[in-house]
Amino acid sequence: MVKQLQQLPGQPLTTGRGIIILSILSVLSLILLLTLPLPPGGPAAAQESQPSDSLRVPPQVGTGTAPAAARGVWIDVKSIPSDPAAIRAMVQRLKRANFNMIFPEVFYQGSTIFFSETAASEGIQPQLPRFSGMDPLAILIDEAHKLSIEVHAWFSMFYVGLNAPGPVLTRHPEWAAIDRHGEIGYKQGVNRFYWVCPMHPGVREYYTRLIREVIQKYDVDGIHLDYIRYPDPTLGDFCYSPEHREEFRAKYGIDPLDLDPEANPEEYKLWNKVRADAVTSVVRAIAGELRQLRPGAKLSCAVAPRGMPIELNQGLLQDWPEWASKGYIDLLIPMTYSSRPNEMRALLIWAQYFTRGAVPVYAGIQGFGLPGPEGLLAQVNSALEQGAKGVVIFAYPYLTDECLAALRAGPFAEAERKGENDHPPFEHQGPPGPPRMIRATRVDTPPVIDGLVDDEVWQAAEWQTDFKLITGEGDAREQTWVAVCYDDSNLYIAFRMADDRPDLIGASITSRDGPVFYDDSVEVFLDTAHTHSFYYHFAVNLFGTQYDSYSRIGPSWNGTWRAGAATTGSGWSAEMAIPLAEVAKSPPVAGTIWGVNFNRTMLRLQEFSGWAFTPGTFHAPSFFGDIMFD
DSSP states (O other), X not given: OOOOOOOOTTOOSSOOSSOOXXXXXXXXXXXXXXXXXXXXXXXXXXXXXXXXXXXOOOOOOOSOOOOOSEEEEEEOGGGSOSSHHHHHHHHHHHHHTTOOEEEEEEEETTEESSOOHHHHHTTSOOSOGXXXXXXXXXXXXXXXXXXXXXXXXXXXXXXXXXXXXXXXHHHOGGGBOBBTXXXXXXXXXXXXXXXXXXXXXXXXXXXXXHHHHHHHHSOOSEEXXXXXXXXXXTTOOBOOOHHHHHHHHHHHSSOGGGXXXXXXXXXXXXXXXXXXHHHHHHHHHHHHHHHHHSTTOEEEEEEOTTOSOBTTBOTTSOOHHHHHHTTSOSEEEEBOOOSSHHHHHHHHHHHHHHHTTSSOBEEEEEOSSOSSHHHHHHHHXXXXXXXXXXXXXXXXXXXXXXXXXXXXXXXXXXXXXXXXXXXXXXXXXXXXXXXXXXXXXXXXXXXXXXXXXXXXXXXXXXXXXXXXXXXXXXBOSSOEEEEEXXXXXXXEEEEEEEOSOGGGOOOOOOSTTSOGGGSSEEEEEEETTOOSSOOEEEEEETTOOEEEEETTTBTTOOOOOEEEEEEETTXXXXXXXXXXXXXXXSOXXXXXXXXXXXXXXXXXXXXXXXXXXXXXXXXXXXGOEEEEEO
């Protein structure tokens, strides 16, 4: 018997609709992960950089952006020299390009670059061996402060071992993150990654002491937390140690191993909340130490834009919107990694939307895989035009002399820091209020799915328009109209797309499940269980090429739906017929409500619009509207 759920202090059991779901992302190849320095946040963060159908925003790469006030770079531990003179030369090189913030990695896979008395007192390796006999952090701070550069000590927190438990778990195996099957860590390719579980009180206590030591010993300008999260759930679901399971079962009457997001939605949300709160408690404890011991120093976090737990999706259990709103952190650095400026900008929009101005947002910029210095400049300029208060580039190894020269001549031209980027912040129009609704009319005679949209049922249907740009500027210039009807077998959807140059409509994809969303296309998202979490996705281009997926498993899901498209004198039109039995456990009846959104990509004007407003992405089921069946 499941006990009645107990509400956590200050936390409702259900969350609002204005929250975005974490998309299931494809995993980077292991070769990339092992040959490149990992971006802050590691594999899951690197996944954000891959092209995704969920991020399609028009690039805004200009040359007249305001100079970046915060100009930072992550310096991974492998890039920190073991020679004092080389450390100073590295800092001087960055100063010549007008960087004013550095984020040196001081804690990596459970070891510090400095000699840690805290680690030694725990019987943990006190320093990375290659830095034995020197203090690279002290040298970095000394040289940086001579050159008016801030130093923010970068801690890679809960990821502590690659192919071996590492010094922390060797000393404290009870701190290990254990998955649903009792395994420690997770395998990806031929490698195993080890993490500590933040639910263990010893983890919070040790990390707080370790960071307290840095605050007391070093004149740092800030503490920067990375891997302050759980692993990507597509790689492993943690922390299921016997004691954590028993604690939850004793309080709520159910073993977390028995939870299913659809069968036990409220309990499943609560289990996610309990785990996310464990991460938040670490952030809160570190914030308290910093405020008390070094007032004025800043706490920042590298976060996955879609890392927060929302609805039935656990995300990375990294509730950074709460950290910002409650003042635990001073700066947010979303890892907006992408080789495409438009995708980077979309991730930044997402982060800005949820911080709501509570803290400054710096764009985490991908420095690798770009087409030379011009690619890096496009990223930085796009972030500044989007209203980022600064940029932090990952990572030092990718900053060639050509890149540094381009930054100095462009957005890093001014050497002095004059406050944060004064480019006007991006104003989002149309934040979600009550969900938009469209009616599905029941019909006796189904339409012919040929894309012409000239059947009698469509003449009598309710048509809706007013599609909004997901980039927040308001109404799309070229509008879209949509109508819905159904019978015992199918849901029928019709689109009419205005385009004053139908001869320039772009279509190139001809293979099933190809990326038709990179063509002129329309898309349908159906949340048939109305969970605001999981959804079916359908897309079609002018050729009638179809793409479909289910959010819990991706494009390997294939339905037997039909689609058609055709050009018209004023644009183009499309139709879909989706079998009800393939997307719903039971057929809809009068009064049934599903979650839904309709979206359009218009290449010529680079417009990405939706029937229900979603900020920066189409894949946002918590923002979907409703479809009501007559």
